[in-house]
Amino acid sequence: MARRVLIAEDEPNIVTSLEFLLRQCACEVRVARDGEEALRLAAEFRPDLLLLDVMMPRKNGLEVCRGIRENPELDRMRIVMLSARGREAEIRAGMSLGADAYITKPFSTKELLAQVRGLLPQES
Secondary structure, three states: OOEEEEEEOOOHHHHHHHHHHHHHOOEEEEEEOOHHHHHHHHHHHOOOEEEEEOOOOOOOHHHHHHHHHOOHHHOOOEEEEEEOOOOHHHHHHHHHOOOOEEEEOOOOHHHHHHHHHHHOOOOO
């Protein structure tokens, strides 16, 4: 069974590269272009992992993270926050809402894939 990843990102170039990388890792990938769509797809698609941009339209990543962590049906989903904002207070805010990791943009694809592999369930 393929591991499922939801990418919640509104920047098309980042979406394209993340989709490519994750499909190379045999992941089933869906994309949300705003925060409201991210919450809807998280509930429908039930991904193992959510790559969540902090700055998105309609609901920001912090609101999405909070919404997912408040939903007991989604509490096993792993969340990696992606943001151009890398100050300590911003990282603390994301982690305190329940993110499993926080990666600042621009990010190394090697670093991102290492985080993703560490958080996804192992293939059986």
